[in-house]
Amino acid sequence: MHWIDWTIVSALLIGIVVLAISTKKYTQSVADFLAANRCAGRYLLSISEGMAGLGAITVVAMFEMYYNAGFTGAWWGMMYGPIFIIVALAGYVIYRFRETRALTLAQYFEMRYNKPVRIIAGLLAWLSGIINFGIFPAVGARFFMSFCGIPHMYMNWAEDTPFITSALNLDTVINPTGNPFDLTFILIMIGLLAISLFFVFLGGQIAVMVTDFVQGVFTNIVFLIIIAFIFYTFTWGDIVSTLQTAPEGKSMLNPFDTGKTDGFNPWYYIIGMVGILYAYKSWQGAQAYNASAKNPHEARMAGILGAWRGVILTLVMMLLPIGAWVIMHNAGHTETQEVVNSALATMPSETLAKQMTVPTVLTKAMPVGLIGMFCAVMVFAFISTHDTYLHSWGSIFVQDVILPFKRKPFSPKQHIWILRISIIFVAMFIFAFSLLVPQKDYILMFFALTGAIYVGGAGAVIVFGLYWRRGTSAGAIASLFVGSSTAIIFFCLQQFWAEGIYDFMLANTPNFLEGVTNTIHSIADNVYGINWKVTPEKFPIDGQWVFGFSMIISCTTYIVVSLVDHTITRRPLFNMDQMLHRGEYAVAGDHEDENAAPVSGLKAILPSEEFTFRDKLVYYGNLLWTFGWFFVFWIFSALNFVWGLSDDGWARFWFVQVILAMCLGTFTVIWFICGGIRDMKDLFHTLRTAKRDTRDDGMVVHGHNLADEPEGVETIEDAEALEEPAGMSE
Numbered sequence: 001m002h003w004i005d006w007t008i009v010s011a012l013l014i015g016i017v018v019l020a021i022s023t024k025k026y027t028q029s030v031a032d033f034l035a036a037n038r039c040a041g042r043y044l045l046s047i048s049e050g051m052a053g054l055g056a057i058t059v060v061a062m063f064e065m066y067y068n069a070g071f072t073g074a075w076w077g078m079m080y081g082p083i084f085i086i087v088a089l090a091g092y093v094i095y096r097f098r099e100t101r102a103l104t105l106a107q108y109f110e111m112r113y114n115k116p117v118r119i120i121a122g123l124l125a126w127l128s129g130i131i132n133f134g135i136f137p138a139v140g141a142r143f144f145m146s147f148c149g150i151p152h153m154y155m156n157w158a159e160d161t162p163f164i165t166s167a168l169n170l171d172t173v174i175n176p177t178g179n180p181f182d183l184t185f186i187l188i189m190i191g192l193l194a195i196s197l198f199f200v201f202l203g204g205q206i207a208v209m210v211t212d213f214v215q216g217v218f219t220n221i222v223f224l225i226i227i228a229f230i231f232y233t234f235t236w237g238d239i240v241s242t243l244q245t246a247p248e249g250k251s252m253l254n255p256f257d258t259g260k261t262d263g264f265n266p267w268y269y270i271i272g273m274v275g276i277l278y279a280y281k282s283w284q285g286a287q288a289y290n291a292s293a294k295n296p297h298e299a300r301m302a303g304i305l306g307a308w309r310g311v312i313l314t315l316v317m318m319l320l321p322i323g324a325w326v327i328m329h330n331a332g333h334t335e336t337q338e339v340v341n342s343a344l345a346t347m348p349s350e351t352l353a354k355q356m357t358v359p360t361v362l363t364k365a366m367p368v369g370l371i372g373m374f375c376a377v378m379v380f381a382f383i384s385t386h387d388t389y390l391h392s393w394g395s396i397f398v399q400d401v402i403l404p405f406k407r408k409p410f411s412p413k414q415h416i417w418i419l420r421i422s423i424i425f426v427a428m429f430i431f432a433f434s435l436l437v438p439q440k441d442y443i444l445m446f447f448a449l450t451g452a453i454y455v456g457g458a459g460a461v462i463v464f465g466l467y468w469r470r471g472t473s474a475g476a477i478a479s480l481f482v483g484s485s486t487a488i489i490f491f492c493l494q495q496f497w498a499e500g501i502y503d504f505m506l507a508n509t510p511n512f513l514e515g516v517t518n519t520i521h522s523i524a525d526n527v528y529g530i531n532w533k534v535t536p537e538k539f540p541i542d543g544q545w546v547f548g549f550s551m552i553i554s555c556t557t558y559i560v561v562s563l564v565d566h567t568i569t570r571r572p573l574f575n576m577d578q579m580l581h582r583g584e585y586a587v588a589g590d591h592e593d594e595n596a597a598p599v600s601g602l603k604a605i606l607p608s609e610e611f612t613f614r615d616k617l618v619y620y621g622n623l624l625w626t627f628g629w630f631f632v633f634w635i636f637s638a639l640n641f642v643w644g645l646s647d648d649g650w651a652r653f654w655f656v657q658v659i660l661a662m663c664l665g666t667f668t669v670i671w672f673i674c675g676g677i678r679d680m681k682d683l684f685h686t687l688r689t690a691k692r693d694t695r696d697d698g699m700v701v702h703g704h705n706l707a708d709e710p711e712g713v714e715t716i717e718d719a720e721a722l723e724e725p726a727g728m729s730e
Helices: 003-022 030-038 042-054 056-069 072-077 080-089 094-100 105-112 115-133 136-148 162-168 183-233 236-243 266-278 296-329 331-344 350-365 370-405 412-436 443-467 473-508 510-526 543-569 601-605 613-642 647-689 716-721
Strands: none
Touching (some): 003 183, 003 370, 030 183, 030 412, 042 370, 042 647, 056 072, 056 296, 056 443, 072 296, 080 613, 094 443, 105 115, 105 370, 105 443, 115 370, 115 412, 115 443, 136 183, 136 370, 136 412, 183 370, 236 296, 236 647, 266 443, 266 543, 296 331, 296 647, 370 412, 443 473, 443 543, 473 510, 473 543, 613 647
16 A cells, blocks of 8 residues: 555544543443443444444455345345335334343343343353354454555464474464464454454443444445445446356346356345344344443334445445456456456465455555545454454353352442453454464355354344243243254354365265265255255355254244243243333333333334434335335346346346435435434433443343342342242243
8 A cells, every 4th residue: 555545544543542542431330331321322323333233354245245246136135125124113123122221132031031041142142253253353354464465474383483382382273284374464463453452441332332433434435435436437338348248147237147156146135034034133243232222212213224324335335346346357457357366366265365356456446545545444344343343242241141140249340340351352262263263155154154053043032032922931942052053063064074074974974975965966956046066175055054044943943842831831921011111110211202102013113102203204215215126126026037137228227226326325424424423422411411320230130120129229139138029920
């Protein structure tokens, strides 16, 4: 990068560090550290959570997907629209979860089920989370090395540090191949992780959310500039003519000619669509945002706004890799192609070369200044995701594995320092994981596979626990067990297939291997879009399919076991009103209209009495945009099946879609920035004047928060000395 680019990155990084330091004074309690004392407004939540979910690794993953699928990846994503908007408009899961006033999902599990469910769920969430998180530093570091042109600095442990290597066995533990070790790679990971840790240590969720917001504002502005640059650099005709050269079955324009596209074909999106309903809000990488809203209605509105927040992000994540594909396949860019291919040839594996293709192309295509701004965006994306995930996984281990065993609360100071120690451990783990464990699949497939260790079973536990009074602890434990077992088994098969499993089966059970191969190939030959293939190099079933299997098995298990348990024990129906703080259990300030009972069922999709006139405008505007594209999806699907649309016809469709998305995205960026600045001012004002309750730390008694007990009740022993409330089922 040019010195101008480095200056842009350095100045912006210094500014965000100063902002993080300024938030330290607001963190005065455990609830402040964990959930910003539940003071965040809708725009602040929407932008911050969006930035937290972006991440450098997410950008690289999206680059991978759209570089392989082109515009067709966005087509199948249109199926998600109505589901996203319905769950957002209804406040599906998030509204009721915020009503529980739980600080983590597993705390809600203790309130809804019992303490063993909380501990098991906490352990699985933590284990799944840190494994899923494990490749983040490595992917981020490789991106910056490739994008910034940072030279490798190799070190051979056996030759350069013989005493240390011999004492700690580093030559076999850290570097079993004997190849020189990339010291640059290590230093970049350490530096970026250190900055992320610094943010979390300063102010917990307050520092994370405020810095994520400012980073999100800058990112959205840069995205608008990048879109303008893309259309300045390429004509639409050049883009279309190059995309039309894609092989048959791997079209970049026609979504109905993608049956041979590796991984990102229609089945990937169908499984993802089902997963939205099953596992909505169950992944806890950004779990603090679930509890940070002022009230349930603000949480609901943040979700509605989130549907529009993602328009500009999706557009940029699609156009950049498509532009890179055009450069790598257009005859007018042969010189750039040679330089990029030479750089990719130095990558240690084909998987890593695929990841770094788009970043490497971008460094050759972007001008000075824009490279620096995009690099700053990626630095912010790395920090925002890492500080959020460090906060989440570190907090979950303390709140949901350690805290349930406590009878007497920690002091606020002790509690915050234990959280910080747990966060340090998570940072050390992901650093070691990135160093030691090779990546075997696309990033999004790895996410699906490792996420299923927890989400596969937890989805049923969360949704049925909030909406079905007959769900039981036995059903919850069974669902968590079968979901995690399915994912762990497939994870091990994927990791060790090429390293020994295939060869072992070939040598010892050849007939069984042949039978498995024939079965898998038969399915692939007869079902459109399934490209499973048994080879010695790679396990045939990818992470998205594993996620699908775990959802089906876990959901069935939860329902069957709960019904059997409920029938045998004849336990009373669960007291949902108490857990959701409704009726006689209501908490002042949790609803904008204290006298209005929250609606349920199909009515929950419609605007409630909590909606203002402006809220309704946002609601109906979002509804019109989303269902409009959904109807377009089915209309064009029908036209394609009846008459068949040419590549030129699809190209005209994508041109209109891109232009409309650009117009809406520009409007929402300006709108959200104004609303977010107002929300951030309100956040600081509220935190300056708020009265803290030291009991609001995640401890549960009698199925509800310890903080809900009368004043003077400071410990679980104090609460148990009072008469246990009637109506609790478990």
